Amino acid sequence: MSVDVLLGLQWGDEGKGKIVDYLADQYHVIARFQGGPNAGHTLVIDGKKHVLHTIPSGIFRKNCINFIGNGVVIDPVTILKEIMHLQNEGVPVKERLYISKRANLILPSHKMLDAASESAKGKEKIGSTLKGIGPTYMDKTGRNGLRIGDILSSAFQENYTKLKQKHLKLLGTYDFEFDLESLEKEWFEAIDALRSYQLVEGTYFINNLIKEGKRILAEGAQGSMLDIDFGTYPYVTSSNTITAAVCTGLGVAPQKIGDVIGISKAYCTRVGSGPFPTELNDATGEELRRIGGEFGATTGRPRRCGWIDLPALKYTCILNGVTQLVITKADVMSNMEEFKVCTSYSYDDQTSEELPYDLCQTEVTPNYKSFTGWKDIGEKLPDTLDQYIKFIENYLEVPVSIVSVGPGRDELINLSMGDLIA
Ligand code: GDP
C-alpha cells in the first residue's frame, strides 16, 4: 500500500486541516512530515472550531492513527496545550497519537533566537510566526539539536544546558531583551508529560503500517511557495514543504508515494512578508479578507489577499507531482460580478507562464483573464463556477476532485463521485 499526500500549493492556509479531517475517514493513518507549530490547521466539526498546530488533522476520527514524523519540529508546551484541548473535547489523544523519536525539539531559547533575528532584520524581516522554527531547523542541520527520543536519556538535562549555553552566547550578540527562566519551568513540565506518550522509532513504525496494507495520508504544513528551496527565498519557512519531504520527513521510500492531492484556494492569500504578484491592495482585497475571515490561525495577523496565480500553481504542481486538486473557499467568491485569474507574467521584456528565478528581485506584472462570477452555490457547481474549475484543470493539466464551499467538515462538493483514493 502506498502513502498518499495532501499539501498546500500556495503560501499556506489553503484549508489543509479541513480537507484532511474530511478525508481521514478513508485512511487508517494521518501523518505530519514537516513544519511545526508555525502551522495552524482549522477544523470545524458540528459547528465547533478547533485549531491544530502540531497534531495531525485525523485526531478526531475514531480508529485513526495520528503520526508525527521525524521531519517535524515540536514545541512541548504547544503540543501539550493541544493535547489538553482535545482531551477536554473527549478525544483519546494518548491512544491515537504516535511521535517519532527523531523529531527535533524546539527549546525556549530557539523562540528567543527567532524573535532576536527577526527584530535585527528590521524592514527586511521574514514575518516569521516566532515559534522558533528557523533556529530549530538550523540546530538540526548544524547537528546540535535535541530530539524527542533524547528526553528518555539520563543525560537530557545536561545536553539541554549545553545547547542553552550556546544559544545564550548567540543571543548576547543581539540587542534584544529576553527572559528565559519564566519559559523554562513550563517547558520542562511539558517534557515530563510527553515521556508518557507513544514515542516510536518512526521508520519501522510507518513502514510496518505500509506493509500491513494500511491506508496512509501524509498531511503537509505551510505551502509549496514557502518551501526552503523552491519558495520565494528568503521569504520562506525553514523546511521543505513539497512531496519530496514526505520521504525524508517520515522515512518512506519514493516509490511508496501514491496520489498527491494539491490544495489551493479559489483566490490566493499570504501572511508575512515577501513577494505576492497578484496581491490586491484595494477594496476587493479587503472584501476577500472580510468574507473569507482571512486572519492567521496561529498568529491572528490579517492575511494579504489577491487573485489566484496559475503560473505559480503550475510551478507547484510540477514540483509536487500533483495528481488531484482540491479548490477551497469557492463560497467566499460568491456574488462577485467578475473576478480575475492570473495566466502569465510579464517581466524582462517578455511574457511567460514560468516564474522568474527570483520573484523577490524581479518586477513582474501579472496578466489576467476575467471571469463572470456566480451567485449562491447549491448541491451542484453553478455553470460559471464549473467553467472556472474546468479552466483551472486545463491550465494545470490536473483534475479537480473536490470544491470546498464552507469551513464545515461536509461543506464541499465531491466531483470524483465516491472515494477519492483509487
Ligand atoms: P490550513 O493551514 O491550510 O489548514 O488552513 P487554515 O485553517 O489556516 O485556514 C483556512 C481557513 O479557511 C480556516 O478558517 C477554515 O475554517 C476556513 N475554510 C476552509 N475551507 C473553507 C471553505 O471552503 N470555505 C470557507 N468559507 N472557509 C473555509
Ligand code: IMO
Ligand atoms: P499552515 O500549515 C501560512 C509563514 C510565516 C512567514 C514565513 C516564515 O497553517 O498553512 P516561520 O514561522 O516558518 O519562520 O515563518 O512562513 N508561515 C505560514 N504562512 N501558513 C502557515 O502554515 C505558515 N507557516 C509559516 O507567516 O511568512
Ligand code: MG
Ligand atoms: Mg493555517
